[in-house]
Each structure stands twice: as structure tokens, then as C-alpha cells.
Amino acid sequence: MAAALTSESGKQGRAATTVLSPNSSPQVDTPYSIYTRKEKWIIVAMVALAGFYSPLPANIYFPAIPTIAKAFHKSIDLINQTVTVYLVFQGISPMLWGPLSDRYGRRPVFLICLAILVGSSIGSALCPTSAFWLLLLLRCFQSGGSASTIALGAGVIGDLSTPEERGGFFGMFNLGPMLAPCIAPAIGGALSQGLGWRSIFWSIVIMVAACLLCVALFLPETLRSIAGNGSVRLPLHLRTVIPIVGKKTTPTSTLQEHSSGNEKRSVNPFPLFTYPDIVILLSFTGIVYAVNYTITATISSTFSSVYPSLSETILGLCYLPTGAGMIIGSTFTGKLLDWEYARLKSRSTEGDDRRANVTIEYARLRTMPTHLLIFVACVIGWGWSLHFNAHIAVPLILQVLLGWTSIAILNTTMTLNIDILHSRSSGATACTNLVRCSLAAVLVSVIERMESRLGLGWTYTFWAGICALLLPLMMVEIKIGPKWRRERELKEK
Incomplete structure (x- = not known):
């Protein structure tokens, strides 16, 4: 029954593991999580806030690049190296922190990463203008501390959620990382113009320090190999200072009493790149993200060229339609994923073998062709x-649709990634981050040359065509992906 949908559902959010079989009734096991659905939403909101600070230091910095170039007496091309090193470490660092959190816990790694971001932002704010090398180094540390919060947050959601609710949680979580590129440039431009470029880094210090305090006080440890379903008594350094969630349940069990095979795995995520179904998902996510990121990153420069009468303030506001589309798309897609899963799961209990063998790949990707085709049309x-x-x-209207469809695609592929690699969720998300950041860095570096040679129309028609070629890969994932997954699970067992 590896091909059949697996769900974990329970009363008032206290989920119990259930395996759906076409010839038997669901068998309820121990609760999957002690947290109520409301408490899970509180935890997801906290990690979404932390995820907001992953792209923020990069995007809030963009409007100040000309000012920083003058302050450091460097060319803009040279200052752009600080953007390049940031993107490089944004892709690399989660490959370390994500797998470490899969082994040693989410909470301590969250605290370490946010503390690094606070410290490096203080250093950037105080950096002397005669030490450009120091600014480069501090930007590396900023990226190393901030980038991993996406992988860590995805790991927390994988720990807490059942497949029925995972889509909605990912919809909420992705709002943080996806909204930052849309609103950060407007904030950075206003701060740089009004208070100077150093105020950008001081604002990051204040915001991230507040988030660090929130995580330290309230975020519980969720890693299932350490905390089980939340009922395991944890060592002192892994406990929350103020337990605002799980208060109605007193942790009494030991991990051995609760263990369900969630052993600690290797911290090396690179073997995930040898799994063909995972490679397809990573390619799909990376290409769509890179194309959309390039559009977002070039809104200001492109609009200032095409519509030269726009002021800097208006250019900053032009990012907001993308954010509006992401808010709508994230909310809608999360509910759609949960609804589709519940609908197909209910069909699988009707006794029809053809319907019972619905795979998780089909359940998640069934609506993806629509999102992809709309995205391709909007890019053109x-x-x-x-x-x-x-x-x-x-x-501006196309930006709304691009924001909607891009986050719909990202939510769907990330949710499926966690479904397939549940016990290595942070490592899987770290791989996703590496691929999409690397492709985005490459595409951003060549887009200006393509536009100058091909023109805006043919440049984005080319990249829309590349995205359209992903449709056959999606069909391969739906048809053959379950076979690859079953073979891998048998080998691992």
C-alpha cells in the first residue's frame, strides 16, 4: 500500500496516524501531535516570521546600493559583489543548518542562526567605509544566518502536520519568505533616503532581535526524533521559557516509549540529489522561482527605463502588486491542497481499487498544470x-497573477517534498533553497545582457518557453514518481 494515500487525522487537531486501505477500516494509532490545530497555527506563525528574515537582508539592501557605492568610494559593479556573495551563501548555508536541525533539533539551530544574523547586522551598521572587505565578509555572515530559516521552518511544519493540513500550513509559512522581496525595497529606499544607509542594518537588528526573543521564549522543540509527538520530556536547554502551546498536556513519556521509527539520520543532504523524483521537483521549483525572482528583482530598473516619469517612491510601490498576488495565492493554494487531499482520501475509502490507489504525487500535483500554464502566459x-x-x-495586473501562480507552484512542490521526505524535511528544503538560489543568481547575472540583445519581449518569451517544458516533467513525476519512491523506501528499510 505504499502507493495509497497516507493521512494522519484526529479530533481537534490532535492527529492520529491512519493508513487508508481499500479493504479495511482506518486503524487509529497514537496521536500524531499533542498540539491542537490552533496551537499549530501559532507555531507556524512564529516560523513564518523567522522565514520573513531570510530574503529581507538582501532585498531591503537593493535601493541603498548607489548610496553605499558613494560612501565606500567604489563602483556599483563592485558593490554588487556584496549581492553576489549573499546569494552564494544563501544557497550554501541551509545545506549545513537544515540537516543539523534534522539531527539535533529545530530550536537550538533557530537560535544560533538568528543570533548570527543579529551580530553580523550590527557589524554591517558599524562597518567603516575604508574596509570594503569587511562589508563583504559581514554580508556572508548575514546570509549564512538568515537563509536557513526557510529550511528550519519547513522542518517544523513537517514535524507537526499531517498531510490533510500540511498544504494550509505551508501556505501560511511561505507568506513570510515570499512577501519580503515585495515590501523590503520600499522600506529600504525610505530608510536610506531619510536616515542614511546604516539605518537599514540597524532596522534589521531591531526586527530580528525581536524575532529571536520570540523564538527563545515561545517556540517549542518539534523534531520528532527528540520530542516525539510533543509529549516527550525534554532536557532543560530544549524547553521553552514560556510554554504558550501544549499547556494542557504535561510531558511525561520518554522518547523510547513514544518512538515510531523516527531515528536520527545522517546530516548529509547531498544524496537527495540522486533521487530522480526529488531532482524533478527541485528542477521544477528552481526554474519557476528563478524566473519569477528575476522579474521581481528587475521591476525597479525596468520600470524606470520604460516609464521614466515615475519617482523612486512610486517605483517602490510597484512591488506591492506582486505581494498582493502572493497573499491571495498562498491562502487559496494552501486551502486547495488540503481540500484536494481530503477529497481524494475520502474517495479512496469507497472500496474501488482504482480510486484507492491514488498516490500522494497525484493528489498534490493534479492542479499544477493550470498554475504553470497561467504563469507561462503571464511571463510572456x-x-x-x-x-x-x-x-x-x-x-501591474500581470504582477498580481505572477505572484499568485509562482507561490502556488512553490507551495505545492515544497509540500510534496515534505510528504516524500518527511523525516528529512529540513534537508530536503535546504536542497530546494540551494537549487533555486543558484539558478536565480545565474539568471539575474545574465538577464540584462539578454534584454539588450533580444529585447524584453523575446527574452521573457524564451524563459516562459523553458518553464513550459516543465509540464512533461510534471507528468513523469505523477506517473513514475510513486515507483521511484517505493523502491527507495524498500531500500531504506
Whole structure:
């Protein structure tokens, strides 16, 4: 029954593991999590807040690049190296922190990463203008501390959630990391213009310090190989200072009493790149993310060229439609994933063998062709609307749709990744982060040359075509992915 849907559902959010078989009734086991659904939402909100600070230091910095170049007496091209090193470490660092959290716990790694971000941001704010090398080094540490919060948050959701609710939780969680690139440039531009470029780093210090305090006081340890379903009595250094969740349940059991095979695994995530179904998901996520990130990163420069009458304040506001689309898309897609899973699960209990063998890959990816085709059409429309100097309302409306569909695709692939690699959720998300950041860095570095040679219309038509070629890969994942997954699970057993 490896191909059949597996769900964990329970009363008032206290989920119990249930395996759906076409010829038997569900058998309820021990509760999957002691936390109520409301308490899970509180935890997800905390890790979403931490995830917001993963892309924030990069995007809030963009508007201040010309000012920083003057302050350090360097060219803009040289200052752009601070962006390059940030992207490099944004891709690499989760490959360390994510797997470590899969072995030693989410809470301590969260605290270490946020503390590194606070310290490096203080150093950046105080950096002397005669030491450009120091700014480069501190940007590396900023990226190393901030980038991993996405992988850590995905790990927490994997620990807490059952497949029925995982889509909704990922929808909420991804709002943090995806909204930052949309609102951070406007904040950074206002701070740099009003208070100077150093105020950008001081604002990061204040915001992240508040988040660090929130995590230290309230976030419980959730790693199942350490905390089980939340009922395991933890050592003092892993306990919350103020337990605002799980208060109705007193931890009494030991991990051995609660163990369900969640052993600690190797911290090396690189073998995940040898799994063909995972490689397909990583390719899908990375390419779509890179194309959308490039559009978002070039909104200011492209609009200032196509619509030269726009002020810097208006250019900053032009990022907001993308954020609005992401808010709508994240909320809607999360509910859609949960609804689709529940609907297909209910069909699998009707006794029809054909319906019972619905796979998790099909349940998650069934709606993806629609999202992908809309995304492709919007990328083409974006390029040609700017090429022909269409009214500014046209690209702004397309930004809403691009934000909607891009986060829908990201939510779906990340949710499926956690479904497939549940016990290595942070490592799986770290691999996703490595691929998408690497592809985004490459695409951002070549997009200006492509636009100058091909024009805006043909440049984005080319990248839309690359995204359209992902559709056959999606079909392969749905049809053959379950076979690869079953073979891998048998080998691991």
C-alpha cells in the first residue's frame, strides 16, 4: 500500500496516524501531535516570521546600493559583489543548518542562526567605509544566518502536520519568505533616503532581535526524533521559557516509549540529489522561482527605463502588486491542497481499487498544470507589455497573477517534498533553497545582457518557453514518481 494515500487525522487537531486501505477500516494509532490545530497555527506563525528574515537582508539592501557605492568610494559593479556573495551563501548555508536541525533539533539551530544574523547586522551598521572587505565578509555572515530559516521552518511544519493540513500550513509559512522581496525595497529606499544607509542594518537588528526573543521564549522543540509527538520530556536547554502551546498536556513519556521509527539520520543532504523524483521537483521549483525572482528583482530598473516619469517612491510601490498576488495565492493554494487531499482520501475509502490507489504525487500535483500554464502566459505578457510600452496597469495586473501562480507552484512542490521526505524535511528544503538560489543568481547575472540583445519581449518569451517544458516533467513525476519512491523506501528499510 505504499502507493495509497497516507493521512494522519484526529479530533481537534490532535492527529492520529491512519493508513487508508481499500479493504479495511482506518486503524487509529497514537496521536500524531499533542498540539491542537490552533496551537499549530501559532507555531507556524512564529516560523513564518523567522522565514520573513531570510530574503529581507538582501532585498531591503537593493535601493541603498548607489548610496553605499558613494560612501565606500567604489563602483556599483563592485558593490554588487556584496549581492553576489549573499546569494552564494544563501544557497550554501541551509545545506549545513537544515540537516543539523534534522539531527539535533529545530530550536537550538533557530537560535544560533538568528543570533548570527543579529551580530553580523550590527557589524554591517558599524562597518567603516575604508574596509570594503569587511562589508563583504559581514554580508556572508548575514546570509549564512538568515537563509536557513526557510529550511528550519519547513522542518517544523513537517514535524507537526499531517498531510490533510500540511498544504494550509505551508501556505501560511511561505507568506513570510515570499512577501519580503515585495515590501523590503520600499522600506529600504525610505530608510536610506531619510536616515542614511546604516539605518537599514540597524532596522534589521531591531526586527530580528525581536524575532529571536520570540523564538527563545515561545517556540517549542518539534523534531520528532527528540520530542516525539510533543509529549516527550525534554532536557532543560530544549524547553521553552514560556510554554504558550501544549499547556494542557504535561510531558511525561520518554522518547523510547513514544518512538515510531523516527531515528536520527545522517546530516548529509547531498544524496537527495540522486533521487530522480526529488531532482524533478527541485528542477521544477528552481526554474519557476528563478524566473519569477528575476522579474521581481528587475521591476525597479525596468520600470524606470520604460516609464521614466515615475519617482523612486512610486517605483517602490510597484512591488506591492506582486505581494498582493502572493497573499491571495498562498491562502487559496494552501486551502486547495488540503481540500484536494481530503477529497481524494475520502474517495479512496469507497472500496474501488482504482480510486484507492491514488498516490500522494497525484493528489498534490493534479492542479499544477493550470498554475504553470497561467504563469507561462503571464511571463510572456510581462515581456511584451513592457516591450510595447503598454499602460502601466497592464504589467501591474500581470504582477498580481505572477505572484499568485509562482507561490502556488512553490507551495505545492515544497509540500510534496515534505510528504516524500518527511523525516528529512529540513534537508530536503535546504536542497530546494540551494537549487533555486543558484539558478536565480545565474539568471539575474545574465538577464540584462539578454534584454539588450533580444529585447524584453523575446527574452521573457524564451524563459516562459523553458518553464513550459516543465509540464512533461510534471507528468513523469505523477506517473513514475510513486515507483521511484517505493523502491527507495524498500531500500531504506
